[in-house]
Amino acid sequence: MPETHHSKVIQFCPKCGSNDFPPDSERSFKCRNCGFHFFINSAAAVAALVFNAKGELLFTRRAIMPNKGKLDLPGGFIDPGESAEEALKRELKEELGVNVVSLEYFTSAPNEYVFSGYSIFTLDLAFIVVPESLEGLVAMDDISGFEFIRPSDVDFNDLPAFSMQYFVKEAGRRL
């Protein structure tokens, strides 16, 4: 198991603080002191496929770890209580100032995202997004820039997330 795996990182019960908190299965823990049962689930996240008139896809440059300086698709984690569509609209507005006219579900892929020395398992949902306009985009929030690249021209060494690589391949093949 990598050092970032939950079985290595999580040592105390989040409810009572006991250190008698062993794994109960591959993806759960059970506290021997208070009985609290804690499950590791996939966190849901969204990614936007936004094409310009030349058939190029909109990518962002990450301003934060992990993979700082590398390419990403616009998007991010879905907040508790939020729908995937709401999350996508919020992220596009926060990261690039883009207003969404319409969006359509495309496909999904799992990913593993290491943050603060801890593996977070995500389910990334990709949507095809029609923006109100691609004029006057601004890089904000957790991105440092953006660029348009044809799916077939993307260097996957510059796009580390497996799920994003899958979305770009599928977009190049199907769209």
Ligand SMILES: [Zn+2]
């Ligand atoms: Zn406990």
